[in-house]
Amino acid sequence: MAHYIGIDVGTGSVRAALVTSKGKIVTTATQEIEVSSPLPDYYEQSSENIWKSVIDTVKTILHTSGISKDSIHGIGFDATCSLVVLDKDSNPVSVSPSGNSTYNVVMWMDHRAKDQASEINDTKHKALKSVGGKVSPEMEPPKLMWLKKNLAETCWKDSAHFIELPDFLTYKATGSLSRSLCSVVCKWLFQADGSGKKQWDENFMESIGLGDLLLHNASKIGSTVLPPGEPCGVGLSHQAAAELGLNPGTSVGTSIIDAHAGVLGCLGCVPDDASFILPGMNNRMVLICGTSSCHMIMSEKPVFVPGVWGPYYSAILPDMWGNEGGQSASGKLVDFVVDTHPACEEAKTQAAQRNNHLHLFLNEILEKEAKFKGINSTCKLTHNFHVWPDFHGNRSPVADPSLTGMKSGLTFACDIQNLALQYLATIQSIGYGTRHIIEENVRAGHCVKVIYMCGGLRKNPLFVQTHADVTGIPIILPNEEESVLLGAAVLGATASKDFTSIQDAMLSMCGKGKVIMPNTQNTEYHQKKYTVFLKMLDHQREYQQIMDS
Incomplete structure (x- = not known):
């Protein structure tokens, strides 16, 4: 073999x-x-x-x-x-x-x-x-x-x-x-x-x-x-x-480029229930989420999107155009918010005692907190806490590296429950950033019917479900979790001439996947949060104008 x-x-x-x-x-x-x-x-x-x-x-x-x-x-x-x-x-x-x-x-x-x-x-x-x-x-x-x-x-x-x-x-x-x-x-x-x-x-x-x-x-x-x-x-x-x-x-x-390898490792994946996926390689966004996040979408004709890189011709797949949005910090941002919180060491100790990953431990804390407060969804715990996620500038779609992070709703609370709250609000803010990128792509002429997700953050169920709920778009998780490594191997397989084309190699090697559907019960809540999200951008610009005047 x-x-x-x-x-x-x-x-x-x-x-x-x-x-x-x-x-x-x-x-x-x-x-x-x-x-x-x-x-x-x-x-x-x-x-x-x-x-x-x-x-x-x-x-x-x-x-x-x-x-x-x-x-x-x-x-x-x-x-x-x-x-x-x-x-x-x-x-x-x-x-x-x-x-x-x-x-x-x-x-x-x-x-x-x-x-x-x-x-x-x-x-x-x-x-x-x-x-x-x-x-x-x-x-x-x-x-x-x-x-x-x-x-x-x-x-x-x-x-x-x-x-x-x-x-x-x-x-x-x-x-x-x-x-x-x-x-x-x-x-x-x-x-x-x-x-x-x-x-x-x-x-x-x-x-x-x-x-x-x-x-x-x-x-x-x-x-x-x-x-x-x-x-x-x-x-x-x-x-x-x-x-x-x-x-x-x-x-x-x-x-x-590493994120682009994720495209090769994802787009050939076809879940068992694929009835909602349109034919061809377009209409599908690939979200590669690790230290940073990249939002890749292919099209048969060039689409120019302000604040989004591309369109690039044949840079990923032959004779197709690619656009690339991105967030300069996603996984790094989540880690930073968690690691700098006063309750981090205590949370790490308790997670280790349960032989649990820190993020999964925080997910459990959020579920218990929602149940204790009689809230029907953990997402609603952030009703009074909001984050603007550009701690390392904005790559897309604002394309402003001078932007900085913002938090609204801080109190004297510094326990594990507050750590979990800030962790949740940060994940939501990354999801709203993805929605912002998608909306600009759609406004320019793209159509996004499904999101493939790969990278380290796809292993966090809260991160995945939040993105589905925030965007209202089904997410496909390939069964093979290491899509970027798989995409790199596709390049070697293509060069070997064992396959007739790079697409042929992808279809043979990308396998199956499962679908995560949006929870529509949370749509109205996330719409309100997204409105606040965009207001935070307006406010930061207003503050800059006041101080520069």
Whole structure:
């Protein structure tokens, strides 16, 4: 039987999975990776640390499974949209203000380039149309501008390659410096459309002071661009094969951004009750919810949504357009609210005594509290407590990184019940943010009939049901919980040519799922809460205007 390896490099860990041609995950392995935050809004990593973790996880799944390397037909990589800097000998070049050469990766959530993002947005360049009208400081052009301005005599001078982390992984695996269409279109403003045009926008790059990156056939940022799943180079190099314990020449699929891998791992999933799902890959949103959240939707024609990235042509699936909304903090936000509450340690102790996950323990507290107060639904416990969730700025649909978080309804209460209340209100606020993104997509021309959900937060029943209730849209949970890893394996399967297309691989490997329907009894309550949610945005802007006047 053929097997494929999917490798997912997330914010805090590298994960690898061994997957069959029917999408069954045989085994997985996880290795934590380093994150450095030398200053507020600065987040850095080491590409050497990441690659070592890739090696460790691949060796672990091979050892654990006992599968022969001869049965591995393909490897696929996904990773966060982070910027890797290398010198002419492929050694790391420091991106840190401290000059620490260990850290040569500017992470996706690094917001040091806020001013540069504003400079780009002030140009109103036509290239911005493909990112909802505004770049985010999480994208690469503003980060490159920051490096050129602030580390001109070190990082900028010594650099030979600026490369997206997913493409760095295929480079380490194959020696090929080809770039993924997904990476450069979605995060670098590389231009691609249905006419067949695929090129760097020289006028745009010149307008933001990065025209020098196009010299020598754009050697620093890439001239060969391939669609996801296309074979990369000639497969595993001899060096990488020796490091990973695999055969040289094993097919390696062109990489994809981590959230986008979730699309590949979800959209081929068909639940037993699929009567409400329209044919085709459009009308389906994929919500990938982990440290942050991404809201992906495909369409056969381009749809331009203000404040939502895209439409991107063929960046995920061939000949289809993709839009990407997102929340810069979701899982990270829930953790922050819980971890900083005075009752957190007591809650963790009680959860451990019950051998329960902290979130599930808090879910139980909420159910008991609702029963004690005679309330027919736990969601209504937040009647007088409201949260605006943009503690790390707003990615979509407001596209304003300067926005901050808000809480309304604070008292002197600091017990476990209050912790559970704030936890619930935070989850609801993330759901209202998703609804806000969906409404802007629909207003622009999309149709959302169903939401596929994957990522770590899909394991929390409260999070899932809240999103269904808040949006009023059925949610599909694929039976295979590790959709992102599965999506990465789909890339390797596609590159191996065991399947005729990436869609063919998805339909074979994505399996079944279950449907979570909205509870319509809570619709009116959530409508009121959503109205308050939008009022909080208006109020924050009013406060800013008052203070700036």
